[in-house]
Amino acid sequence: MNRADIGLVGLxxxxxxxxxxxxxxxxxxxxxERDVVWSAFRALVQLLIVGFALQLxxxxxxxxxxxxxxxxxxxxxxxxxxxxxxxxVPSVFGLSLLAYSASALVTLGVLFGFRVYExxxxxxxxxxxxVVGNSMSATVxxxxxxxxxTKERREEIEGRLALGLSAADAFQPVLRESLRTALVPQxxxxxxxGIIALPGxxxxxxxxxxxxGDAVRVQISVMYLxxxxxxxxxxxxGLGISRKLFTNADQLIRRD
Numbered sequence: 311m312n313r314a315d316i317g318l319v320g321l322x323x324x325x326x327x328x329x330x331x332x333x334x335x336x337x338x339x340x341x342x343e344r345d346v347v348w349s350a351f352r353a354l355v356q357l358l359i360v361g362f363a364l365q366l367x368x369x370x371x372x373x374x375x376x377x378x379x380x381x382x383x384x385x386x387x388x389x390x391x392x393x394x395x396x397x398x399v400p401s402v403f404g405l406s407l408l409a410y411s412a413s414a415l416v417t418l419g420v421l422f423g424f425r426v427y428e429x430x431x432x433x434x435x436x437x438x439x440x441v442v443g444n445s446m447s448a449t450v451x452x453x454x455x456x457x458x459x460t461k462e463r464r465e466e467i468e469g470r471l472a473l474g475l476s477a478a479d480a481f482q483p484v485l486r487e488s489l490r491t492a493l494v495p496q497x498x499x500x501x502x503x504g505i506i507a508l509p510g511x512x513x514x515x516x517x518x519x520x521x522x523g524d525a526v527r528v529q530i531s532v533m534y535l536x537x538x539x540x541x542x543x544x545x546x547x548g549l550g551i552s553r554k555l556f557t558n559a560d561q562l563i564r565r566d
Contacts, residue, residue: 328350370432372431374430374434377435380438384442385410388446391446396453396454398457399454399456401554402551405550408550409449409546440536440539441535444540448540449544452489453547455491456551456552457551460555467484489548493544496536515528
């Protein structure tokens with residue numbers, strides 16, 4: 311039997327931990343019992359559906375265009391989610407879709423171009439999911455931060471414009487600070503990996519019986535993938551939003 315082969319009994323036993331979370335919520339009167347149960351049930355259903363759908367793309371003889379369709383749907387849903395979380399940011403749907411696509415092109419292009427991984431559905435879909443999933447929070451963060459900072463520091467930006475600076479130069483300090491804010495959490499997470507916590511991909515491989523040395527090499531490539539994808543996505547998003555905040559005559563658009 312595979313070391314990571316969990317049957318229905320084991321799956322049911324693991325759900326005891328959900329009961330623990332519910333019990334703690336009831337004990338401390340947090341009022342989160344329904345949220346805990348709903349989130350656990352939703353995760354179960356979503357993962358079962360995804361597990362079934364992955365069978366259509368992970369086999370060696372499955373056509374790659376199915377993986378392409380999966381990536382398209384993934385990027386569209388990610389852009390929609392970003393739009394929901396930052397609706398007041400101008401052109402956020404189109405810009406986030408462009409940012410996710412650019413990030414996938416750069417990061418997956420490196421991994422597959424240098425044959426770090428073989429180009430097949432088994433690798434394309436999971437790696438693309440890592441790119442989008444880890445970039446989403448940073449993308450929303452930089453979008454909200456740029457939009458809010460523009461309103462908070464409008465007088466400063468307009469003052470720099472009045473001194474003769476171009477829109478790009480006048481907005482540069484705000485853009486730089488927003489990108490730093492979005493990137494620092496991922497940088498700190500990369501610093502702490504292996505010391506404070508063992509990452510999920512590495513743990514999963516070890517539980518599946520893979521040699522720890524091999525698991526470490528896979529995890530390192532994944533961590534580099536995540537850091538590169540977050541940097542690419544936030545930069546494309548930040549540059550795109552900064553252009554939407556000014557007119558063609560380098561005037562800051564007021565958005566009260």
